[in-house]
Amino acid sequence: MLILSDIIRVTKSSVAGAILRRDPAPIREMAERARAAGANVIDINAGPLSRDPQGTMSFLVRAVEDAAPLPVCLDTANPVAMEAGLAAARNGRAVVNGVSLEPAKFDAIAPIAARHGALVVAYLLRADGLVPPDAAGRLAAAAELFARLTDAGVAPERILFDPVCPPLIWQDGPAQAREVLETVRLLPEVLGYPARTLVGLSNLTTGAGPRDKKILLQSAFLSMLAAQGLTAVLLDTDLTPVVQAARAASLLQSGSVFCWESL
Amino acid sequence: MLILSDIIRVTKSSVAGAILRRDPAPIREMAERARAAGANVIDINAGPLSRDPQGTMSFLVRAVEDAAPLPVCLDTANPVAMEAGLAAARNGRAVVNGVSLEPAKFDAIAPIAARHGALVVAYLLRADGLVPPDAAGRLAAAAELFARLTDAGVAPERILFDPVCPPLIWQDGPAQAREVLETVRLLPEVLGYPARTLVGLSNLTTGAGPRDKKILLQSAFLSMLAAQGLTAVLLDTDLTPVVQAARAASLLQSGSVFCWESL
Numbered sequence: 001m002l003i004l005s006d007i008i009r010v011t012k013s014s015v016a017g018a019i020l021r022r023d024p025a026p027i028r029e030m031a032e033r034a035r036a037a038g039a040n041v042i043d044i045n046a047g048p049l050s051r052d053p054q055g056t057m058s059f060l061v062r063a064v065e066d067a068a069p070l071p072v073c074l075d076t077a078n079p080v081a082m083e084a085g086l087a088a089a090r091n092g093r094a095v096v097n098g099v100s101l102e103p104a105k106f107d108a109i110a111p112i113a114a115r116h117g118a119l120v121v122a123y124l125l126r127a128d129g130l131v132p133p134d135a136a137g138r139l140a141a142a143a144e145l146f147a148r149l150t151d152a153g154v155a156p157e158r159i160l161f162d163p164v165c166p167p168l169i170w171q172d173g174p175a176q177a178r179e180v181l182e183t184v185r186l187l188p189e190v191l192g193y194p195a196r197t198l199v200g201l202s203n204l205t206t207g208a209g210p211r212d213k214k215i216l217l218q219s220a221f222l223s224m225l226a227a228q229g230l231t232a233v234l235l236d237t238d239l240t241p242v243v244q245a246a247r248a249a250s251l252l253q254s255g256s257v258f259c260w261e262s263l
Numbered sequence: 264m265l266i267l268s269d270i271i272r273v274t275k276s277s278v279a280g281a282i283l284r285r286d287p288a289p290i291r292e293m294a295e296r297a298r299a300a301g302a303n304v305i306d307i308n309a310g311p312l313s314r315d316p317q318g319t320m321s322f323l324v325r326a327v328e329d330a331a332p333l334p335v336c337l338d339t340a341n342p343v344a345m346e347a348g349l350a351a352a353r354n355g356r357a358v359v360n361g362v363s364l365e366p367a368k369f370d371a372i373a374p375i376a377a378r379h380g381a382l383v384v385a386y387l388l389r390a391d392g393l394v395p396p397d398a399a400g401r402l403a404a405a406a407e408l409f410a411r412l413t414d415a416g417v418a419p420e421r422i423l424f425d426p427v428c429p430p431l432i433w434q435d436g437p438a439q440a441r442e443v444l445e446t447v448r449l450l451p452e453v454l455g456y457p458a459r460t461l462v463g464l465s466n467l468t469t470g471a472g473p474r475d476k477k478i479l480l481q482s483a484f485l486s487m488l489a490a491q492g493l494t495a496v497l498l499d500t501d502l503t504p505v506v507q508a509a510r511a512a513s514l515l516q517s518g519s520v521f522c523w524e525s526l
Binding site (some may be wrong): 088089168169171174175176178182203209210216217219220221222223224225226227228244245247249251252253254255256257258260263 | 430432434437438440441444471472476479481482483484485486487488489490491507508510512514515516517518519520521523526
């Protein structure tokens with residue numbers, strides 16, 4: 001299972017401050033920490049970037065790549081920032097995060113992903129941007145996104161379908177969590193293709209709550225997702241026990257030869 | 264998910280000593296500890312009981328039931344001990360652990376389970392006692408056990424199918440672990456009945472190994488089993504983080520309303 005770190009987010013004051021001051025040090029430190037924790041890819045959640053999208057995204061990509069020899073994942077709805085991030089990224093390659101059936105989002109981002117041959121995260125949302133209530137709604141969105149992305153020139157193996165993990169504190173959060181499991185399990189069969197999947201795990205425990213219980217819930221849900229064949233997970237690599245759970249689940253998922261040292 | 268505690272085992276010197284001296288104190292202490300940790304049922308792994316099977320099993324059942332108001336699970340291949348355990352148990356009820364297609368085991372234990380209307384653990388082993396190499400072999404054993412147990416008078420809802428968790432240190436351990444997941448998932452469909460399942464989790468990490476990594480692997484595998492619909496787990500309730508993982512997985516499995524306090 002591929003691990004993407006979500007610790008670099010513009011909503012953190014340290015990240016926002018680093019951007020304002022154009023100070024790469026805090027960003028580099030986070031990227032190094034994510035790499036040391038076991039991340040395979042580093043997500044840069046840059047937000048809408050209404051001011052200087054190009055300069056800011058280039059700055060962020062360079063700061064991360066200088067500190068960690070890992071691919072970056074560009075998490076922004078701003079197409080100008082997305083282009084700038086891809087231009088700045090090593091070999092011009094980065095994960096594009098992401099598209100959905102929301103017309104503005106799809107039309108702005110899908111052509112960029114296609115042109116760069118990038119991996120692209122496809123959110124299984126409805127065209128109005130809402131989360132479908134069940135697996136059937138997510139699978140329908142996946143079928144439509146699959147058709148539209150391949151039509152737009154994205155290769156099927158470059159798509160990472162994200163069934164959108166619900167916060168458990170939603171009224172129907174736990175029921176929705178089961179629908180997400182079902183979606184991950186059924187997706188390859190429904191699409192008739194060994195579709196790859198990504199889940200953003202931090203969202204499960206959004207809101208106030210004890211850290212130890214967040215770790216327990218995220219670890220359990222991640223293993224449940226792994227049992228359904230999940231390809232990749234975006235998580236908070238500062239939660240070391242969750243990364244350890246990801247490793248244990250990966251080992252059990254892969255069926256490869258066991259040794260204690262590989263954990 | 265139902266939690267059965269496996270901490271009372273005759274292979275522990277404290278348990279063997281308590282049996283020899285007919286001293287209930289160590290057994291009572293373990294039963295109380297298992298209850299406090301969150302066990303719903305307390306397994307008594309009494310071994311073959313070649314000496315005084317009746318007296319020993321009655322002693323063990325009384326010691327456990329005096330300390331914890333929970334059902335017991337009688338883990339012995341000795342039919343005399345099994346009868347004595349059921350006679351000693353509160354209301355004459357206990358889980359019978361267990362039967363398999365091994366002729367001697369089936370013929371000795373199945374009639375007892377049927378006569379007492381007890382829950383019975385059905386191990387998905389081959390008739391020669393070996394673990395089947397894959398899910399297909401386990402499912403075939405389940406179909407035969409289902410037919411033979413119901414023929415013997417055991418009600419379908421009283422059967423707990425155990426797909427036999429492999430030690431990861433077996434050469435094909437991790438691959439077998441995936442076959443166990445597949446067995447749990449497919450069993451209701453194959454039997455055409457909402458079959459209940461039990462897995463003995465401690466077996467996964469049999470052998471020498473660091474305690475923290477055993478906890479990681481057991482927790483991850485248990486959540487993976489929960490995602491496939493596991494009904495019950497037999498585990499070491501002294502491994503508190505594994506019990507916590509069981510609670511988290513149960514909550515996510517049930518889809519019930521979420522609150523932090525229920526964890």
